[in-house]
Structure formats: C-alpha cells, structure tokens
Amino acid sequence: MNVAHLKHVHPAPMHVAAEGPAAISVCNLTVAYNRHPAVHHLTGQFREGSLTALCGPNGGGKSSLLKAIVGLAPIASGHVDFAADRKRAIAYLPQVVEVDRGFPLKVLDVADLGHWRRAGAFGRLTAAHRKQSLAALAAVGLQGLEQRPIEALSVGQFQRLLFARLIVEDAPIILLDEPFNAIDQRTTEDLLRLVVGWSVEGRTVVAAIHDLDMARRAFPEALLIAREPIAWGAARDVLDDAHLARARALAEGWLENAPVCEVPA
Ligand SMILES: Nc1ncnc2c1ncn2[C@@H]1O[C@H](COP(=O)(O)OP(=O)(O)OP(=O)(O)O)[C@@H](O)[C@H]1O
Numbered sequence: 494m495n496v497a498h499l500k501h502v503h504p505a506p507m508h509v510a511a512e513g514p515a516a517i518s519v520c521n522l523t524v525a526y527n528r529h530p531a532v533h534h535l536t537g538q539f540r541e542g543s544l545t546a547l548c549g550p551n552g553g554g555k556s557s558l559l560k561a562i563v564g565l566a567p568i569a570s571g572h573v574d575f576a577a578d579r580k581r582a583i584a585y586l587p588q589v590v591e592v593d594r595g596f597p598l599k600v601l602d603v604a605d606l607g608h609w610r611r612a613g614a615f616g617r618l619t620a621a622h623r624k625q626s627l628a629a630l631a632a633v634g635l636q637g638l639e640q641r642p643i644e645a646l647s648v649g650q651f652q653r654l655l656f657a658r659l660i661v662e663d664a665p666i667i668l669l670d671e672p673f674n675a676i677d678q679r680t681t682e683d684l685l686r687l688v689v690g691w692s693v694e695g696r697t698v699v700a701a702i703h704d705l706d707m708a709r710r711a712f713p714e715a716l717l718i719a720r721e722p723i724a725w726g727a728a729r730d731v732l733d734d735a736h737l738a739r740a741r742a743l744a745e746g747w748l749e750n751a752p753v754c755e756v757p758a
C-alpha cells in the first residue's frame with residue numbers, strides 16, 4: 494500500500510458515487526440470530542473503489558452486516574457475492590471493544606500480522622516484509638514504539654496500530670466497524686485521512702460510523718439501515734432528514750426480542 498501521499502489527501506468526497514463493477518453484491522440478505530433478524534432483506538452493491546459510510550441507530554444491524562460479509566454472522570437467507578478472487582481479499586477491523594489486547598505482543602508483532610494473508614501462517618517474514626511493517630507504523634505515527642507491549646498503548650495508539658496492520662494487509666476491500674469510537678479528534682482526523690486515501694488508491698471501503706457530519710463530509714456514499722434498509726446511494730441524499738427520521742422511528746419501535754422475520758425470502 495502506498496502511504497507516501499496520504500498526508501496531502503483532504504478528507505472530502507472525491508466523487509458522488511462510484512460507477513464501476515460491484516466489489517460486493519448483497520442479494521436479499523437477512524442476518525438473524527436465533528431467527529431474530531438484525532438485518533432484513535438488504536439488496537445492493539458496494540462498487541469497486543467506493544467509499545461508503547454505513548449508518549444507522551444503535552442495534553440497527555451495522556456490525557451484523559459487516560460480519561455477515563466476512564462470514565462471522567449467520568446468514569438466514571439471501572447471499573453475499575464478491576468479484577472474482579475478492580472474498581479472500583477482505584481486511585476487516587472489528588469494533589475496538591471486540592479486540593483482545595491480552596496477548597503478550599509487541600507493536601511490531603501486530604503490524605507483522607498484516608502479512609499473514611499473503612505470507613501464510615507458517616510463512617517466513619522477509620526483510621522486505623519487516624520494512625513494510627515499519628513504514629506502516631511510521632505512517633500512523635507510531636514510529637519509536639515498535640517494541641512496546643500492546644497492553645501499554647492508549648486506546649488511540651492501539652487503533653493507530655490496527656490501522657498500521659490494515660496498511661500492511663494491503664487488501665482491495667476494507668471493512669471498518671466504528672473505527673473512530675473512543676478516540677480523540679486528532680487521531681480521528683489522521684485515521685480518516687488514511688481511509689480516504691485508501692479509496693483514492695481504488696480500494697473498496699465500508700465504514701460503520703455514527704458521526705453523520707463526518708459521513709456527509711468525507712464519504713461519497715452511504716448506506717442507512719435500521720435493521721431494514723432505509724436508503725443507499727450518495728451520502729448527502731441518503732442522510733437527509735426524512736431518511737433519518739424514518740430510521741429513528743423504526744428504532745423506537747424495536748422490542749428487546751425482535752419478532753421472527755415473516756417476509757418471504
Ligand atoms: N451474537 C449475537 N447474538 C444475538 N444477537 C445479536 C448478536 N449480535 C448482535 N445481535 C443483535 O442484533 C441486533 C443488531 O446488532 P448490531 O451490533 O449488528 O447493530 P449495530 O448497528 O452495529 O449497533 P451499534 O451501533 O450499537 O454498534 C441487535 O439487536 C443486537 O442485540
């Protein structure tokens with residue numbers, strides 16, 4: 494991944510909507526836990542090179558959708574398809590609360606994990622791999638902390654480290670689950686610049702985020718879901734008052750135990 498130019502990328506929409514072929518196609522997808530749907534009947538496409546903000550209320554199914562795409566959440570009906578060779582080429586960043594920091598790893602070890610997909614679990618890391626890891630750590634501002642145990646990082650530093658691992662992974666599709674939660678404004682802006690840069694490089698990026706101003710400012714496209722799809726397209730159109738009001742109204746009606754989905758697949 495080329496990181497040299499990222500400092501100069503302004504976090505503003507680069508285009509209205511990607512027109513290219515689909516990187517990920519979602520067809521009538523329902524994700525359900527014990528038959529209680531978290532995402533209902535979602536159909537649409539994340540196009541190659543698109544940068545999409547995945548928005549919606551708490552419990553609206555954003556994490557479930559990302560997990561279903563990477564095979565970590567149960568698909569009750571419908572399917573997710575990928576452009577050729579792309580399924581193995583997804584980098585996924587879970588919510589920071591789901592990442593176990595208890596392992597006795599150093600910062601450089603975690604960056605090195607990004608090579609795993611291409612080098613293989615038992616592959617040897619070469620000097621070139623190590624150089625890429627060090628460059629990625631420098632790109633996220635962690636130069637000098639390479640030997641620090643990960644348990645001794647702040648939340649913001651740890652999120653920078655996970656972004657360094659994503660840089661090393663060099664994947665054409667990147668899914669981020671609330672990547673800016675619990676981090677300060679400077680870290681957020683630094684990491685957002687990386688995200689926009691990935692899109693400029695032609696990667697397909699989807700990020701679940703709660704900050705609607707950021708979504709309108711920095712993401713050309715948005716998908717708004719409140720368990721069911723509300724709108725999908727240009728961020729400024731999707732995140733308008735009417736759509737947001739509909740999402741809020743749906744969320745207010747949710748029961749703790751959502752009813753079993755009755756809509757035919
Ligand atoms: N492993 C699970 N088992 C059972 N129910 C789950 C599981 N994961 C999520 N859910 C339920 O699925 C629904 C959608 O949750 P999900 O985490 O996908 O929403 P979200 O939009 O990411 O929410 P938030 O913004 O709060 O992170 C919620 O009702 C949640 O309780």
